[in-house]
Amino acid sequence: MLDAMTHAVPSPSAAGARLQPVQDLAARLFATRALTPDLCAGLAPEDMTPQSMPDASPAKWHLAHTTWFFEQFALKPFVADYREFNAGFAALFNSYYVSAGPRYARPQRGLVTRPTVAEVLRYRAHVDTHLRHLLGRGEPGRDLARVLELGLHHEQQHQELLLTDMLHLLSHNPLKPAWRQLPTPQKRAAPALRFVAGPEGAHAIGHCGEGFHFDNEAPRHTVWLAPHAVANRLVSNAEYAAFVRDGGYRNPLLWLSDGWATAQREGWRAPLYWSEDGASAFTLGGELELDPAAPVCHVSHYEADAFARWAGARLPTEAEWEAFAAAQPRAGNMLEAGWFRPVAAAADASQCFGDVWEWTGSAYLPYPGYRAQPGALGEYNGKFMSGQMVLRGGSCVTPPGHVRASYRNFFYPHQRWQFMGLRLAKDMP
Known part of the structure; x- marks a missing residue:
């Protein structure tokens, strides 16, 4: 199995309308958070900055936006003394939440060479540290638990988008580079259509x-x-x-x-x-x-x-x-x-x-x-x-x-x- 699969996330059937123990929520949350950079393993910074079309986003932006979501909706409202990693990221990595403040133009995300990939990864580490401290205080209240659960599934959506956007980007390269070497599936005939x-x-x-x-x-x-x-x-x-x-x-x-x-x-x-x-x-x-x-x-x-x-x-x-x-x-x-x-x-x-x-x-x-x-x-x-x-x-x-x-x-x-x-x-x- 590829390295990207080492942080597989359990089925969300374990997470539902009832509040889950903080240990369960934290385990699923940080497994999901760890998978996103795992999917970028093997990519160079040059791979993670360009944007191939307005509908797609750079891998670096996906790493940052999923982090912004937790900072914006979990840390800022629920941690009184929280200090932002970079106040400018609030607008730079907002996607379409108009009521959350200004947003950087989506078609221009590929022009954002700064922050670097390394700084975005530090941003992720900063937010994850504060999320761990927040969850370490004990059982989250219903409102916080719902935000964290939504953020977990939001990040899963962006993991899929990260890969589809990377495929589109690499398809424009005449060298036809691979994201990774893929295994060869078993050859089968299609079942009869009925x-x-x-x-x-x-x-x-x-x-x-x-x-x-x-x-x-x-x-x-x-x-x-x-x-x-x-x-x-x-x-x-x-x-x-x-x-x-x-x-x-x-x-x-x-x-x-x-x-x-x-x-x-x-x-x-x-x-x-x-x-x-x-x-x-x-x-x-x-x-x-x-x-x-x-x-x-x-x-x-x-x-x-x-x-x-x-x-x-x-x-x-x-x-x-x-x-x-x-x-x-x-x-x-x-x-x-x-x-x-x-x-x-x-x-x-x-x-x-x-x-x-x-x-x-x-x-x-x-x-x-x-x-x-x-x-x-x-x-x-x-x-x-x-x-x-x-x-x-x-x-x-x-x-x-x-x-x-x-x-x-x-x-x-x-x-x-x-x-x-x-x-x-x-x-x-």
Whole structure:
């Protein structure tokens, strides 16, 4: 197992609505904090400063912003005598929390050569020391415990973003460098694609019971599911290659209007990172042979929707997906597996969790009765509920314990640099 996996984090089922012992919370928190710099092991400062596009951020910024979160929301409010490491970091490493103060422009993060990587690591050590002192005082109150739990899961989100952003950055280098040498997965044939009938009628979705969840996963509520079926596995590279060969990118009848305009403007002819001949793809391990049986990856919602139309199917709604996934084991190819790319499924695997985030046909909107929490942390999810689409399931770089059937990820429909793929669904008579 790679060194980056030495600080694996237990499942969040151990952390929930009930307050956990301080020892448990501290152990999970600092294991998560340790994993982030572990993922940067082997990177040079030159790797960690550039920004490849406005949607991505430098690795150095991820290291600093996740630290800023704990300083801003845990240390400053709960430690009366806390002294900031550098007062200027409050604006420099704020992301989108408008109510928390000024923010440095996101598209210019790659221009920030100072502080150096070494200073950012000292910043992390400073904040971690104060967090240890804070937790060493005894059981945290409910408000502090909730902030620390949210910060832990926020950092896990940024661990995934760090790797996807690093992949995008390295893909621009003509030398095709690798983040790390990746192990070679076992060659498998893709299981036969078949459709599994989903539940019909009134069905409850949304988080329930114990365990951490983000506010956008609640409240649990009832939806009405029409007769439908969901594919038993993800769409493979071979299946998507057939779409490419059949002129899928040249047929406007398959595409949403905005998708067609985007594909023409950007010159899309295949998934992001595929070679021109479709024989290989750029990965965190450099340029590697494309496995026909592995799930297709790095496609936008527009591409996923077009493929589904071509295949005589559609994307599942997020309610259909959750109803299907809730009956599947919460296991799969995620960060701790060490592949760092999608791999072909075993014959009996549904691939609901891991490999690729799955586009759904559902817009990212609030559930009935949703209320954002008060204060700056209310900006975490709620204000983005417009213009984006929901993805479900986690990916091959999602940290351990960070997936569940109710988890709602969301991106704009044109974005495809994340580990994004698709599963098919169909209406049933």
